Amino acid sequence: MRAHLIDLAARWLPVVALLLPSGASLAQHDTESHSIRLDSATKLEVVNGRMLWTDYRGRRALKLAPREGHERDTDQEIVAVLPDSHFQDGVIELDVAGSRRPGYAGAEDSIGYKGFIGVSFRVRGDSAERFYIRPENGRVSSQLFRNRATQYEADPDFPWQRLRKEAPGRYESYVDLEAGAWTRLRIEVSGTTGRLFVNGAPEPALVVNDLRLGAGSGRIALWTRVSSEAYFANLHVTPSSARPVSHVIEPSAARFRKTINARPQVVHYNGRPAIKLVPLSSTRGKDEDMLAILDDERFGDGTVEVSVAGAPRPGMPPDSRGFIGIAFRAGEQGEWSEVMYLRPTNGRAADQLRRNHAVQYVSHREFTWNRLRQESPGVYESNVDLEPGAWTAIRVVVSGTTARLFVNGATQPTLVVNDLKHGASAGRIALWAHVETDAYFGALRVMPER
Numbered sequence: 001m002r003a004h005l006i007d008l009a010a011r012w013l014p015v016v017a018l019l020l021p022s023g024a025s026l027a028q029h030d031t032e033s034h035s036i037r038l039d040s041a042t043k044l045e046v047v048n049g050r051m052l053w054t055d056y057r058g059r060r061a062l063k064l065a066p067r068e069g070h071e072r073d074t075d076q077e078i079v080a081v082l083p084d085s086h087f088q089d090g091v092i093e094l095d096v097a098g099s100r101r102p103g104y105a106g107a108e109d110s111i112g113y114k115g116f117i118g119v120s121f122r123v124r125g126d127s128a129e130r131f132y133i134r135p136e137n138g139r140v141s142s143q144l145f146r147n148r149a150t151q152y153e154a155d156p157d158f159p160w161q162r163l164r165k166e167a168p169g170r171y172e173s174y175v176d177l178e179a180g181a182w183t184r185l186r187i188e189v190s191g192t193t194g195r196l197f198v199n200g201a202p203e204p205a206l207v208v209n210d211l212r213l214g215a216g217s218g219r220i221a222l223w224t225r226v227s228s229e230a231y232f233a234n235l236h237v238t239p240s241s242a243r244p245v246s247h248v249i250e251p252s253a254a255r256f257r258k259t260i261n262a263r264p265q266v267v268h269y270n271g272r273p274a275i276k277l278v279p280l281s282s283t284r285g286k287d288e289d290m291l292a293i294l295d296d297e298r299f300g301d302g303t304v305e306v307s308v309a310g311a312p313r314p315g316m317p318p319d320s321r322g323f324i325g326i327a328f329r330a331g332e333q334g335e336w337s338e339v340m341y342l343r344p345t346n347g348r349a350a351d352q353l354r355r356n357h358a359v360q361y362v363s364h365r366e367f368t369w370n371r372l373r374q375e376s377p378g379v380y381e382s383n384v385d386l387e388p389g390a391w392t393a394i395r396v397v398v399s400g401t402t403a404r405l406f407v408n409g410a411t412q413p414t415l416v417v418n419d420l421k422h423g424a425s426a427g428r429i430a431l432w433a434h435v436e437t438d439a440y441f442g443a444l445r446v447m448p449e450r
Helices: 160-166 369-375
Strands: 045-047 050-056 059-065 077-087 090-100 117-124 127-133 150-155 183-190 193-198 206-208 218-225 228-239 247-249 256-260 262-269 272-279 289-294 301-312 324-330 337-342 359-364 392-399 402-407 415-417 428-434 437-449
Touching: 059 077, 059 218, 077 117, 077 228, 090 117, 090 218, 117 183, 127 183, 127 193, 127 218, 150 160, 150 193, 150 206, 218 228, 256 262, 262 289, 272 289, 272 428, 289 437, 301 324, 301 428, 324 392, 337 392, 337 402, 337 428, 359 369, 359 402, 359 415, 428 437
Parallel strands: none
Antiparallel strands: 045 077, 050 059, 059 228, 077 218, 090 183, 090 228, 117 127, 117 218, 127 150, 183 193, 193 206, 247 437, 256 289, 262 272, 272 437, 289 428, 301 392, 301 437, 324 337, 324 428, 337 359, 392 402, 402 415
16 A cells, blocks of 8 residues: 655744743743753742642642631632733643542532542633543433533633533533543634643534633642642743744644545544545546645644544455555655554554554655565554544654654553665655545644754
8 A cells, every 4th residue: 555645834933832840931032942850949829728748649739728717618710820920812731630639528520529630721810711620420321510621711701601601602612631631731722712622632622712711821730629639830921922832733724735546535533524535536446545735834842742543444354454654754746655544444453463554654656555564574553442433633743763652642652763775855745545445634733852
């Protein structure tokens, strides 16, 4: 099987990342990137609670606890403000772990005591925008409460109760959560739009297009309720005052400079908008690849994220696997490319050898999968759990001659390639699949490094 792949570059230049180093203010590091965790030297101002530094589930973390003597309060918030922060647009990332504190009763589907934990932004006096999660709602039996696992609200005039009453279902949503487990939150803010991503998902769990305080600015604060066990770690703030951090292409907005062996269609598939690659009639019975090269800037190093869903089309031969993936650093006409892709029907096969071929790297034109497998068995493919036809999140991280493929939000790569065959080059991004595949692609996010 040949694989033409293209990569999609971002129109927006990457934003300089800003992390909060020990004892440093955000203002001191507005042109540098630091990746450090919160620690006891971080400057914070706590309101209505106490800050405790502790080890929790393998990480050094900040725990926000009630004031002594107020452990049984029920309707209080605890806030830890970063007093030197100034945030308008950009990205806030951090790990949180929240659950109901011991002693707070409640039935599984009761309305209270859900382990509220999250982040406030654009904090100005009593005003703030906020995204948070209710971890204990994520896996309850009631779908109504599951659909309230994430929440947006704005102080002081738009609490969750008012938003739910006036616009049911618009400012909260379902996402899978495990109470007490570490959960990665990513909040992207631009103007009056805010988007919440959970556990590395390529698409947001909650989108708010009308932030109630408008396009303002302010400080950042860690937030929880007094009834919650709340832990925070690995805070990372990337302001976009210089340049946006990423470029997202929604299916309906995707534009292609060239398509090969396919016609792209915008459809709905399994609950979300998608691009479907429909093979041309001229490919019938042939061993060909479909390629949709994005009309965007060239891409060298960085990250490409997309959800894909692939399975063999009806009537295809028994050895069809449903090949689907992403191409990067591709030629203008698809004449060469690096490709990482999935074979969804291999993921749960009874034969372990097939399972070990669930993900694949190829480099066209010279380094096809069969050549790589013959010359270097086991080096360019690997095993991962896949379900044919189901949405699968993939993330490709490229640096120099190395590429790493992450699947479904995993923290460790499923496949690592240290010798990309075209070297440290640049090129286009493309959606890629085999003509025997029902191939669907969700929104694409590109985070280039310059």
